[in-house]
Amino acid sequence: MSINLEQLMQTQQALAKQVKCDDDFNASINYVGGTDVGFEDNGKITRAAIVILRYPTFEVVEYHIARVETGFPYIPGYLSFREYPALLAAWQQVTQKPDLLFVDGQGVAHPRRLGIASHLGLLLDMPTIGVAKKRLCGQYEILPKQAGNVTPLQDKQEQIGWVLCSKNNCNPLFISTGHRVSQDSALNWVNLCLRGYRLPEPTRWADAIASNKPLFKKFIYAE
DNA sequence: GCGACAG
DNA sequence: ATCTTGTCGC
Numbered sequence: 001m002s003i004n005l006e007q008l009m010q011t012q013q014a015l016a017k018q019v020k021c022d023d024d025f026n027a028s029i030n031y032v033g034g035t036d037v038g039f040e041d042n043g044k045i046t047r048a049a050i051v052i053l054r055y056p057t058f059e060v061v062e063y064h065i066a067r068v069e070t071g072f073p074y075i076p077g078y079l080s081f082r083e084y085p086a087l088l089a090a091w092q093q094v095t096q097k098p099d100l101l102f103v104d105g106q107g108v109a110h111p112r113r114l115g116i117a118s119h120l121g122l123l124l125d126m127p128t129i130g131v132a133k134k135r136l137c138g139q140y141e142i143l144p145k146q147a148g149n150v151t152p153l154q155d156k157q158e159q160i161g162w163v164l165c166s167k168n169n170c171n172p173l174f175i176s177t178g179h180r181v182s183q184d185s186a187l188n189w190v191n192l193c194l195r196g197y198r199l200p201e202p203t204r205w206a207d208a209i210a211s212n213k214p215l216f217k218k219f220i221y222a223e
Numbered sequence: 224g225c226g227a228c229a230g
Numbered sequence: 231a232t233c234t235t236g237t238c239g240c
Contacts, residue, residue, distance in 0.1 A: 038231065039232070
């Protein structure tokens with residue numbers, strides 16, 4: 001089996017046309033979700049974590065981890081094809097579906113406007129926000145690492161997202177609309193979910209769960 | 224042609 | 231992403 005990138009590119013372009021960048025979700029958010037993906041056995045196994053938090057208290061309501069065989073390599077610009085199968089498996093286990101889902105990776109801040117947050121948003125028909133730790137494409141003005149600083153991420157006269165300094169002395173986050181959320185709301189909701197750490201709570205918990213970090217171990221022990 | 228390139 | 235200790239700075 002070989003990979004036909006030409007074919008996948010066309011698939012992305014077709015899907016990108018279906019992405020909605022306007023607010024289309026209940027104004028009252030009661031549950032927010034976060035996702036993160038990790039790998040095991042030299043990448044043979046893809047491990048996806050999904051966590052649901054109550055908003056605005058950020059208590060963990062439930063979390064799930066799904067492991068599936070990795071069926072696609074990592075190719076910049078095609079990350080979603082590698083990670084979405086495991087994310088869908090984890091999603092099936094979710095009882096309390098969130099009102100908003102924070103996805104690790106780009107939303108429309110992607111060469112063809114279909115980062116994993118947008119792709120997953122379409123597959124789940126859920127409002128999603130892309131929260132990436134690195135830039136994939138687009139240009140922006142370098143900002144002092146002072147919490148609160150924010151500048152547009154632009155690609156060819158078009159704003160594809162935001163570069164946000166979420167915490168002092170930390171590298172910025174790359175925020176972009178995934179699906180059914182406006183760029184302004186994406187930035188707004190990330191800010192509303194920040195609690196003194198670089199990552200917004202849904203992403204921070206998903207990160208801890210997917211990688212079995214101290215925050216998660218402590219949580220398990222307390223349970 | 225060369226470098227850049229989410230996780 | 232992952233393999234990994236200590237270390238520097240806020």
